Amino acid sequence: MTSTIDTTGAKPSGEPDSRRGSSLLRAQVFLRGTDFTLIVIALVGFVVLASTTGGNLLTGGTLKAVFQYLAVPILVGLAQMSVLAVGQMNLSVGVLTGFTAMAAAWLMVRAGLPAPVAVIAAVLLGGAVGLANGLLVVLTRINGFIVTLATMTVIDGLRYGVNGTGTFQNYSSGLVSLGQGSILGVPNVFILAIAVAGAVAVFFRRAVLGRQLLASGGNPFAARLSGISNDRAIVVAHTLSGLLAGVAGIVVVALSGSVNASIGDDLLLPSFAAPIIGGVALTGGVVAVLGTCLAAFIVRLVDVAQAQYSIDRSWVDLIVGAVVLGAVLITQVRTGREGRRK
Amino acid sequence: MTFIAEKIVKVFPGVRALDHATLRLEPGAIHALLGENGAGKSTLIKVVTGVYKPDGGRLLTTAGDGTMTELNFSGPLDAQRAGIGVVHQERNLVPAFSVAENIALQAVPKRHGFVDRDAMRNLARQCLDRLDVQLDVDRTVGALSVAQMQLVEIAKALAVDSTVLLLDEPTASLTGDEAERLYTVVRSLRDQGHSVVLVSHRLEEVFAVADTVTVLRDGRSVAEAEPLAAHTRDDVVTLMVGRALADLHLDARSVAKDAVPALELDDVSTADGHRDISLRVQPGEILGLYGLVGAGRSELARAVLGLGAITGGTVRVHGKPASIRSVSHALQRYRLGYVTENRKEEGLFLDQTIARNVSVTVWRRLSRAGLVRGKDERALVDRYKDQLGMRISGPMQLAGQLSGGNQQKVSLAKWLAADCDILVIDEPTVGIDVRTKAAFHELIVGLADSGIAILLISSDLPEMITLADRIAVMSDYRIVGELDNDHRYDKTSQHVIRMIHAEIAS
Amino acid sequence: MSAPTQESDAMVTTADPGVGTDAPRGLPFWANPRFGLLVVIVVLVIVFTSLRSSFLNTSLTLVPMQQDVSVFLVVGLAQLCVLSLGHMNLAVPRMAAISAFAMGWCYQHLSVPLWLGLLIGLVVGAAVGALAGWIITATGVNSFIVTLALDFALVGLVSLLYSHVGDGVAFPVHPAGMTALRNDTFSDYCAGNICGPPVPLIVPIALVAALLVAVLFRLARVGREMLMTGSNLRAARLSGIPTSRRIIQAHALSGALAALAGFLLAVNSGAFSADIGNSFLLPSFLGPVLGGTLLSGGAVSILGTVLGAALTEVIRTGLNLLNFSVQDLNIYIGLVLLVALSLDRVRHVLAERRGTRA
Known part of the structure; x- marks a missing residue:
């Protein structure tokens, strides 16, 4: 598990005086790492799926849909990963996505605000809720699981409070065409998700604040001795998580053209599945942006396979559950073996 | 500067x-x-x-x-x-x-x-x-x-x-x-x-x-x-x-040297790296196992208790070869208990009552139809409260609220309650103040006098010389010497320290 | 094994001097969360009754409330069993669902009597729970992840089973006794002129379950050893407790109780259907946590769970009568949880401060 950061962070070519030995070593670490395994699974899965469906997967519309609907799982996975980085959990990620989506639609339909304002406001709303989560955890010293369980319930209610069970539609056509559009065949929302993932990766890899979060999650004692506030790290991580959920909400609004309060119901479990399969530990101190994205892609492939073969939808959950269990077992076996080698 | x-x-x-x-x-x-x-x-x-x-x-x-x-x-x-x-x-x-x-x-x-x-x-x-x-x-x-x-x-x-x-x-x-x-x-x-x-x-x-x-x-x-x-x-x-602390001075106790040893290790080696370890403890005897931090003493105790693998040699309990699989096996079958050095992490349940801490090892015996009665537990605490001189407000007090010395007594009472006849006591007085320490020493000697075989692990040399009947010295996962303790501090301490440093120097 | 807690601040400043005080620090009675819960319940009942007199209407409110509380109490107990270890069981909903499937299938196709079907369901639940416990002990992976993944897998399995083995989404079967269990209260059974109280027949089932769990954790060796395992795993192992077996047993019991909750819900709703258990996750934590059971393990409160489940139901029913929408209920229930926990914290801090000064 601990190698995850190094493998994603290591840029063998980036360092002018890197000795050949160490870059070779890093290549080995990478080949043994979670990311490599996930890349292989993703590629094999994609190729198998593409060939067994007789190339149907590669036709423009289908391929576009594969990546369009990958954006939200990536974003909620990253939102969960951000709090896992400091050893916290955020159970409110799913409902918060739904709430911000409803809020954005309400701002456009009912309050008549222009789309850009609504979008920014919804993202900020997500951040504010995340900030509240973080402050509650730090101020009350109650376990983060319980705090976000409670806020999840509250937000769930708020989500329906916006428009009951009704649907918002016919909001900003510009936003929707932007959301459903693509550049050079790549869906815009997917580009957005990848750009956000890149920003999150840079944040955790390079930004002082991001490193402080990871230091706090990895060894709170050492972090404190280095003048890093563990409380601040928790608040920042929850705020970031909320912001990312807000972005996910916006993507839903832009992509689907109509939203109702049930959005987010089925996002909580995937939000954990992506980072955990991607190699993030619950204990904190480790993030894996690439792993999270790849895991989200693999889960999406299961979804696609279900649609392509018209299999019972239930298989998706069964398989994803089995994959998560398998992933933790493999990680456990591998770290166990490495531990013995030392 | x-x-x-x-x-x-x-x-x-x-x-x-x-x-x-x-x-x-x-x-x-x-x-x-x-x-x-x-x-x-x-x-x-x-x-x-x-x-x-x-x-x-x-x-x-x-x-x-x-x-x-x-x-x-x-x-x-x-x-x-x-x-x-x-x-x-x-x-x-x-x-x-x-x-x-x-x-x-x-x-x-x-x-x-x-x-x-x-x-x-x-x-x-x-x-x-x-x-x-x-x-x-x-x-x-x-x-x-x-x-x-x-x-x-x-x-x-x-x-x-x-x-x-x-x-x-x-x-x-x-x-x-x-x-x-x-x-x-x-x-x-x-x-x-x-x-x-x-x-x-x-x-x-x-x-x-x-x-x-x-x-x-x-x-x-x-x-x-x-x-x-x-x-x-x-x-x-x-x-x-310095001068050995003005603590209790014990005369050499007489132990039946020819009795069947309660615990005997014969050329034992372990997966942790111990080699050729031979020790024996008679009933009623205190065998000291002295060594520096990292010499492998606690690890040996753990291996004997089934927490680490024994790879060679024989362990005998009361003369019969024993293969101990787990702590519960050691306790149920061989009446062998281990008072850990690490009492906060391994010895006690800090957020539980004293009654539960003391009786946890004997619930099996106390229970009728699988149920344990609180009365029996409290009786147990009362018994050891007096015997060990625990200063507690009552059996329902939480173990985490006690001082170090009293915590250690609770940790010990647990094994006494289990009716052990062999006790491995690991660093009994670390973090305990001088006065309680002396009381603890009397207690350990009292246990030995009642016929319990005690393997005492300690890095505290004065303590060792006060308590042990014999001292085995361990260095780097081997026994480097053994001596009869005459409880004369000056001579014995020099002897023990030289044994260790001779080994390190060579 | 529990979710990480906030201990960072204490780590440096309270580095242990090795010596503490021996002063007994009993907390005053008002620091007991159970007492607070009881007060809140009483106050809410008074408020709701004064706003809507129908709150105390027997058939309209009280009977359904008792039925719901029974289900949520058992759901809470299912979670409480693993909380005793410092674990979580996120698969409580689906353990209930798969057991409900097993029960429905047996009633439908084997026409087994009501009690036998229930027994089979409990065994299925226990087996799934034991599987979760076994994976946790064998791999050392956090219980949160294991049960989360198991829940995922079971979601799929349950709906596959209903669509392939079962007949769609529900078993329409009503074994003998189920209708009575659903509709009757003890007031329907009279000996001469003396009839029983207006208590639904399923209430005693839930109460017996609660009593058994209470006996287990308070008196039985096995339950106490589970608590000790949750309190300090290493010390438990060094005290001769077979910790792996206790972990598996606690999870198995959790599964069995989830199955019982599934049964009770099926009885209440009249059908063994695929959506049984869907609403169980939040209530499973609400009851124990409101009642003062910690996530860190080592201590449980069964009475607290009863009160916690009752409080949630009082709020739910009361707001319902005041014409709040189902969704608004969630806001208030979540806020109540937050406020209750924060107050609990404040109460504890105050009590400790008073205790140390005294």
Whole structure:
């Protein structure tokens, strides 16, 4: 598990005086790492799926849909990963996505605000809720699981409070065409998700604040001795998580053209599945942006396979559950073996 | 810059841990801080590094021109900012970060809110170069060996210009080669003008490396920054142990030497690395197992209890070969109990009542139709409360609210309740004040007198000499000698210490 | 094994001096969360009754409330069993669902009597729970992840089973006794002129379950050893407790109780259907946590769980009568949880402060 950061962070070519030995070593670490395994699974899965469906997967519309609907799982996975980085959990990620989506639609339909304002406001709303989560955890010293369980319930209610069970539609056509559009065949929302993932990766890899979060999650004692506030790290991580959920909400609004309060119901479990399969530990101190994205892609492939073969939808959950269990077992076996080698 | 901790007093409820102890550190010197367990070394270190606030005395630095500055630490961070670096025993590193980032963690070079990686690597390399250590700064710390992690910690202290560097038992988990390399680094630090404080039990190493020495005994400094060259090893040992504490003096007890041993190890080797271990404990006898930290004593006890693998030799209980699979097997089948050294983490359930803590081992016996009655539990507590002299408000008090000594009694009562006839008692009086300690010693002797065979593990030599009937000395996972204890402190202590150091020297 | 808690601040400043005080620190009675819960319940009942007199209407409110509380109480107990270890069981909903499937299938196709079907369901639940416990002990993976993944897998499995083995989404079967269990209260059974109280027949089932769990954790060796395992795993192992077996047993019991909850819900709603258990996750934590059971393990409160489940139901029913929408209920229930926990914290801090000064 601990190698995850190094493998994603290591840029063998980036360092002018890197000795050949160490870059070779890093290549080995990478080949043994979670990311490599996930890349292989993703590629094999994609190729198998593409060939067994007789190339149907590669036709423009289908391929576009594969990546369009990958954006939200990536974003909620990253939102969960951000709090896992400091050893916290955020159970409110799913409902918060739904709430911000409803809020954005309400701002456009009912309050008549222009789309850009609504979008920014919804993202900020997500951040504010995340900030509240973080402050509650730090101020009350109650376990983060319980705090976000409670806020999840509250937000769930708020989500329906916006428009009951009704649907918002016919909001900003510009936003929707932007959301459903693509550049050079790549869906815009997917580009957005990848750009956000890149920003999150840079944040955790390079930004002082991001490193402080990871230091706090990895060894709170050492972090404190280095003048890093563990409380601040928790608040920042929850705020970031909320912001990312807000972005996910916006993507839903832009992509689907109509939203109702049930959005987010089925996002909580995937939000954990992506980072955990991607190699993030619950204990904190480790993030894996690439792993999270790849895991989200693999889960999406299961979804696609279900649609392509018209299999019972239930298989998706069964398989994803089995994959998560398998992933933790493999990680456990591998770290166990490495531990013995030392 | 000279650093002085002057006449430091630190009082804990019931104990005067430091009583006007003085530590004076000159630049460009390696300073050994010595003392038996419980003499106040770790308390002094915690005061100097800002973890504890002293109840008396002051911390000063004097610059070259004689100006004095008084220091006031409100936390470890302050001490670090004042230039006092510690190599913590609990590793003060972020495992998922690179060597470079760990070294630079306190003062991350940044540019526009981002980590300046090149500057960070350069800083780390500079620090490592000053130590003359070759280490890839991009490696993940979690993948390093313990010895390498220690070097990283030292480099980390250098990164914030620590003028004083505290090394607490730095070689406890290092091999001989690794220790030698570490001391090369330490010497070069001294030559660069740092003051290095070395806390070590290994006198050989101290004499090979250190320039000056402070010896603590009972919270007082009995030698203050004296040049080590003026002392022989025997002097230092005498200073450390002083007169044996005015505690109970026991006559040699008579133990039936020809009885069937309650516990006997015959040429036992373990997966942890013990070789050819042969020991025997008669019923009613206290066999002391003495050795330095890291000699492998607790590990041996754990292997015997089924927590580690025994790979060769025979373990006999009451003369019959025994293969013990687990603690519960040891308890149910062989009536063998283990009072752990680590009472907070392994001995007690701090958030549970005393009644539950004491009776946990005997629920099987107390229960009728699978149910345990609270009355029986409380009766058990009442029995051992008197026998062990526990000071508690009642059986429903939580174990975490007790003092160290009383916690240890609860931990012991658990095994007495289980009706063990062989007890392994590991470091029974660590962190316990002197008076309770004496009461505890009487207790252990009383247990032996009642016929229990006791294997006593301790690093506290006076304690060992007070209690044991025979002393086996362990060093580096082997038994290096065994002697009958005549309870005469001067002679026996010299004998035991020589046994160990002869072994280390060879 | 529990979710990480906030201990970072205490780590440096309270570095242990090795010596503590021996002063007994009993907390005053008002620091007991159970007492606070009881007060809140009483106050809410008074408020709701004064706003809507129908709150105390027997058939309209009280009987359904008792039925719901029974289900949520058992759901809470299912979670409480693993909380005793410091674990979590996120698969409580689906353990209930798969057991409900097993029960429905047996009633439908084997025409087994009501009690036998229930027994089979309990065994299925226990087996799934034991599987979770076994994976946790064998791999050392956090219980949160294991049960989360198991829940995922079971979601799929349950709906596959219903669509392939079963007949769609529900078993329409009503074994003998089920209707009575659903509709009757003890007031329907009279001996001469004396009839029983208006208590639904399923209430005693839930109460017996609660009583058994209470006996287990308070008196039985096995339950106490589970608590000790949750309190300090290493010390438990060194005290001769077979910790792995206790972990598996606690999870198995959790599964069995989830199955019982599934049965009770099926009885209440009249069908063994695929959506049984869907609403169980939040209530499973609400009851124990409101009642003062910690996530860190080592202590449980069964009475607290009863009160916690009752409080949630009082709020739900009361707001319902005041014409709040189902969704608005969630806001208030979540806020109540937050406020209750924060107050609990404040109360504890105050009590400790008073205790140390005294």
